[in-house]
Amino acid sequence: MSPANFRDDMDDLVHSPVRFSLLASLARVDSADYQSLKEALDVSYPLLSKHAALLNEAGYIRVQKTSVGGIGKTRYRLTNKGRVAFEKHVRALERIIDGRAFTVHGSESPPTSRKLETGHQRP
Amino acid sequence: MTPPDKTPTSRADAARSLAEAKESASRLEGALSTGEGWWTIDSAALALVIISGALRTGQGVGYGYMLVVLPAAVILARYRRSAERVHPRKYQLWYSMASVWCLVFGVAGGWYWLIWDPQGPRPVWLTCAVALVAALPLALVGGRLVAGSRSR
Numbered sequence A: 001m002s003p004a005n006f007r008d009d010m011d012d013l014v015h016s017p018v019r020f021s022l023l024a025s026l027a028r029v030d031s032a033d034y035q036s037l038k039e040a041l042d043v044s045y046p047l048l049s050k051h052a053a054l055l056n057e058a059g060y061i062r063v064q065k066t067s068v069g070g071i072g073k074t075r076y077r078l079t080n081k082g083r084v085a086f087e088k089h090v091r092a093l094e095r096i097i098d099g100r101a102f103t104v105h106g107s108e109s110p111p112t113s114r115k116l117e118t119g120h121q122r123p
Numbered sequence B: 001m002t003p004p005d006k007t008p009t010s011r012a013d014a015a016r017s018l019a020e021a022k023e024s025a026s027r028l029e030g031a032l033s034t035g036e037g038w039w040t041i042d043s044a045a046l047a048l049v050i051i052s053g054a055l056r057t058g059q060g061v062g063y064g065y066m067l068v069v070l071p072a073a074v075i076l077a078r079y080r081r082s083a084e085r086v087h088p089r090k091y092q093l094w095y096s097m098a099s100v101w102c103l104v105f106g107v108a109g110g111w112y113w114l115i116w117d118p119q120g121p122r123p124v125w126l127t128c129a130v131a132l133v134a135a136l137p138l139a140l141v142g143g144r145l146v147a148g149s150r151s152r
Helices: A003-009 A017-027 A034-041 A045-057 A080-098 B011-029 B034-057 B059-082 B091-116 B124-150
Strands: A029-033 A061-068 A071-078
Touching: A003 A080, A017 A029, A017 A034, A017 A045, A017 A061, A017 A071, A017 A080, A017 B011, A029 A034, A029 B011, A029 B091, A034 A045, A034 A071, A034 B011, A045 A061, A061 B059, A071 A080, A080 B011, B034 B059, B034 B091, B034 B124, B091 B124
Parallel strands: none
Antiparallel strands: A029 A071, A061 A071
């Protein structure tokens, strides 16, 4: 398989570092609040809002806004569509790391495995 | 054929991307709320008091008692909501099931006593045992949050 095939498996929407980290984080939990997510990703509020809005528009995450005692609270949850897209992207990245995406002279040695837990058992 | 170092996503990029995402995910997993866990345990304790009290006194007195204690349940729920942070996987499912279990067990237990034994004596140990069975799952859900937040 050529590198182009692996690139095809990669989702442009997921590929951004912030969005990829956001999806990876949400894949490991049930749901998370805005503040915790901001601290875990170590990004600014506007940046998190911007990337979360893009993922929400694509249907990859679900944003739930509530008010508790007059204080607004926002929670994020990964959707099934988002989980599928994320897992597909992770698999493509892992194939690249394993060297299976590159067939040029077979010069590179197999790297160490860096599996990212997606929260789902793969078949 | 495109050489490895010319591809848009090189091995190093991919490895760095995965490592960063893994680190963020680990940080988020550790952001469980001890407060939310304790408020959930408090809710379970309150449910225990309400159900055991209602079963013991029975009928009108029991339901009147329930109405008095109910505002406390609402206040606890609000505190719990305000302390919410990260929920571990399947948390919402377990929390909903525990709440429904508590409600159904409490109501069903109360109904059974009203129908089959309206005036009979109700031993404290029995009503407490029924209330404990009703509230225990909710306490366990809260305990899971507390334990999770302390172990990280």
